[in-house]
Amino acid sequence: MVAALTIDALEVDFGGFKAVDGLTTVIDEGELRVVLGPNGAGKTTLMDLISGKTGSTGGEVRLFGRDITNRPEHQIARAGVGRKFQIPSVFRDLTVHDNLRVAVSQVPGVFRNLRLGMAAADRARIEEVIALTGLEPVLDTVAGDLSHGQMQWLELGMLITQQARVILLDEPTAGMTQAETLKTADIILSLKGSHTLLVVEHDMAFVRKIAERVTVMHMGKLLAEGPMAKIEADPAVREAYLGTGGLH
Amino acid sequence: MTRNTLFRLGDWGIYALFIVIVLGLPLMMDDVFWLNRIAKYLVYGMLGIAIALSWGYAGILNLGQGLFFGLGAYMVAMSLKLQSYTSMQQGSDRPVPDFMLWNAEPGAPTELCCIVKGSWLWLPFQAQWFGMVMAIAVPVIVALILSSAIFRLRVSGVYVAIITLALVLLVRLLIIDAQPVTNGFNGLTDLGWLTVAGIEFDPYMVSTYYIVAVSTCAVLLLTRWLVSTRAGLILQSTRDDPNRARYLGYDVAAYQVFFFTVSAGIAGFAGMLYVIAAEFASPSFLDITFSISMVVWAAVGGRSSLIGAAIGAILINTIEATASETEMFQEAWKLIIGVIFVLVVLYMPRGLAGLAQDLAGRIADARVGGKQRARTGAPAE
Numbered sequence: 322m323v324a325a326l327t328i329d330a331l332e333v334d335f336g337g338f339k340a341v342d343g344l345t346t347v348i349d350e351g352e353l354r355v356v357l358g359p360n361g362a363g364k365t366t367l368m369d370l371i372s373g374k375t376g377s378t379g380g381e382v383r384l385f386g387r388d389i390t391n392r393p394e395h396q397i398a399r400a401g402v403g404r405k406f407q408i409p410s411v412f413r414d415l416t417v418h419d420n421l422r423v424a425v426s427q428v429p430g431v432f433r434n435l436r437l438g439m440a441a442a443d444r445a446r447i448e449e450v451i452a453l454t455g456l457e458p459v460l461d462t463v464a465g466d467l468s469h470g471q472m473q474w475l476e477l478g479m480l481i482t483q484q485a486r487v488i489l490l491d492e493p494t495a496g497m498t499q500a501e502t503l504k505t506a507d508i509i510l511s512l513k514g515s516h517t518l519l520v521v522e523h524d525m526a527f528v529r530k531i532a533e534r535v536t537v538m539h540m541g542k543l544l545a546e547g548p549m550a551k552i553e554a555d556p557a558v559r560e561a562y563l564g565t566g567g568l569h
Numbered sequence: 570m571t572r573n574t575l576f577r578l579g580d581w582g583i584y585a586l587f588i589v590i591v592l593g594l595p596l597m598m599d600d601v602f603w604l605n606r607i608a609k610y611l612v613y614g615m616l617g618i619a620i621a622l623s624w625g626y627a628g629i630l631n632l633g634q635g636l637f638f639g640l641g642a643y644m645v646a647m648s649l650k651l652q653s654y655t656s657m658q659q660g661s662d663r664p665v666p667d668f669m670l671w672n673a674e675p676g677a678p679t680e681l682c683c684i685v686k687g688s689w690l691w692l693p694f695q696a697q698w699f700g701m702v703m704a705i706a707v708p709v710i711v712a713l714i715l716s717s718a719i720f721r722l723r724v725s726g727v728y729v730a731i732i733t734l735a736l737v738l739l740v741r742l743l744i745i746d747a748q749p750v751t752n753g754f755n756g757l758t759d760l761g762w763l764t765v766a767g768i769e770f771d772p773y774m775v776s777t778y779y780i781v782a783v784s785t786c787a788v789l790l791l792t793r794w795l796v797s798t799r800a801g802l803i804l805q806s807t808r809d810d811p812n813r814a815r816y817l818g819y820d821v822a823a824y825q826v827f828f829f830t831v832s833a834g835i836a837g838f839a840g841m842l843y844v845i846a847a848e849f850a851s852p853s854f855l856d857i858t859f860s861i862s863m864v865v866w867a868a869v870g871g872r873s874s875l876i877g878a879a880i881g882a883i884l885i886n887t888i889e890a891t892a893s894e895t896e897m898f899q900e901a902w903k904l905i906i907g908v909i910f911v912l913v914v915l916y917m918p919r920g921l922a923g924l925a926q927d928l929a930g931r932i933a934d935a936r937v938g939g940k941q942r943a944r945t946g947a948p949a950e
């Protein structure tokens with residue numbers, strides 16, 4: 322197995338408070354890893370550290386063996402990391418189709434983009450993503466007018482269009498109806514194998530549907546790691562979730 | 570025909586109409602006085618385009634665009650000043666601006682090199698091409714340095730407006746302060762004419778109008794092409810959500826710097842053309858009110874439409890010129906334009922262009938809808 326993402330003793334210190342504290346884990350290529358943890362465990366911060374939004378104060382992040390720790394966001398993205406935010410983040414004044422066109426970013430420089438139209442291969446990829454996400458009927462809709470679910474799928478679609486090798490998803494089903502959640506699970510499962518995914522999620526029904534290996538974080542540290550069944554039986558995990566309602 | 574193709578056709582139709590009218594105007598109007606005026610308004614139209622590019626497409630509100638316009642104007646005015654008849658009448662074989670004599674210490678040699686402190690800066694401007702090249706190069710270089718600093722530091726929104734505003738004020742003061750080399754408050758007047766291949770371009774000649782008219786159309790088409798490229802689309806994405814663009818792999822600052830600089834280059838080019846048509850350059854080009862006027866023109870015309878902003882600028886200035894012929898109207902006009910601006914910002918953020926698009930959209934809907942109804946026999950919505 323090739324390690325897609327290696328997180329090695331990663332740490333961030335917010336003036337004495339370590340939101341992520343010496344976390345180590347290795348995610349294999351094509352794996353779908355779910356990250357669990359109570360509120361404030363540091364899951365979003367972990368994604369911030371991987372994607373360059375927040376600078377780490379210790380440890381390393383490696384992408385297919387290449388050190389990407391604390392690089393500028395756009396360089397980490399170019400190296401192959403795609404990220405979906407907790408609050409849907411799309412280009413609200415552009416149409417759905419234009420959002421996907423922007424997401425074709427293999428050639429990111431200004432001058433090399435001073436041309437009309439795009440390569441046939443890129444157009445074909447956009448078509449595939451449209452089919453996968455079911456956004457066909459709203460292609461000409463301005464993204465800001467989409468429903469919450471559609472916006473989430475668009476953002477997901479943009480990451481696929483971007484050809485991110487490692488995709489970070491922060492609560493992809495937050496605020497979705499049950500039907501929307503099911504569809505999102507289908508999209509995510511279809512990415513497994515061809516993409517490496519790191520998914521933060523609270524919805525346990527959803528997690529059970531998609532999860533293989535699970536990493537549980539607590540107070541910035543790794544609490545447990547392993548298959549879903551083992552995690553659910555782990556007393557330390559139960560302990561951590563006490564008072565927050567537990568895993569349910 | 571789909572709604573989109575109809576729309577695109579209408580869009581290009583407006584561009585074609587604009588170009589035909591601008592280029593055909595001398596055939597319909599033989600009043601050279603008005604033709605010269607319109608040439609100046611076309612220059613303002615170009616400024617509207619520059620504002621729309623940075624404000625509408627990049628989301629960068631530059632309240633100091635007059636800086637680049639002024640720099641471009643001064644650069645070419647320096648060359649034209651040296652080309653004027655009076656500059657040859659100052660007692661030297663080579664041109665010396667008259668105002669430098671007034672500012673010279675007694676006994677200073679009447680030579681550009683050393684008549685006043687810093688007058689040597691004028692030396693290369695003896696070549697007209699140098700002034701013309703500098704009219705674009707200087708605004709572009711200043712914009713490049715300024716915008717690199719601003720956007721690498723991720724300054725955005727109102728802070729960019731404040732910085733650009735402060736800068737145009739500062740440079741205006743510097744120009745006024747450097748009286749011996751810039752003629753201070755009075756600016757550069759009594760300029761020679763642009764001379765290309767032995768042909769002198771009298772500002773009141775139709776050919777001078779055509780220099781401005783063709784330049785305006787060229788700038789319009791060039792910027793239109795720019796925003797239609799993938800880079801233009803990516804630029805708009807950085808306006809909507811710079812972070813999302815970064816996480817897709819784009820260096821957002823690079824896009825902002827590029828388009829800010831292009832916008833500044835257009836403003837510099839406009840400054841150059843203005844001097845050719847108006848025969849003067851003045852620190853008033855760097856007045857805050859002028860820079861703000863540009864924003865008003867673009868807002869009224871439609872900041873997210875290049876041609877809308879151009880038409881906004883031309884329309885407002887034409888109405889203003891017609892209106893100010895009656896004295897009572899002159900004061901009232903300022904009030905009227907202020908009120909229009911506020912109304913547009915509050916109720917019509919897409920300006921005249923938005924209004925036209927909505928109208929066209931309705932017509933297109935009616936057409937396409939009508940045909941589909943005819944084909945499917947379905948009732949109208």
Ligand SMILES: Nc1ncnc2c1ncn2[C@@H]1O[C@H](COP(=O)(O)OP(=O)(O)OP(=O)(O)O)[C@@H](O)[C@H]1O
Nearest residue numbers: 335338339340358359360361362363364365366367
């Ligand atoms: N920039 C920052 N400065 C200081 N503290 C921060 C910063 N960012 C996050 N934190 C803190 O770090 C802790 C972890 O936050 P984080 O958002 O990573 O949690 P989470 O696991 O994503 O929680 P949730 O499930 O609620 O989304 C929180 O206590 C938060 O207040």
Ligand SMILES: [Mg+2]
Nearest residue numbers: 364365366407
């Ligand atoms: Mg979170």
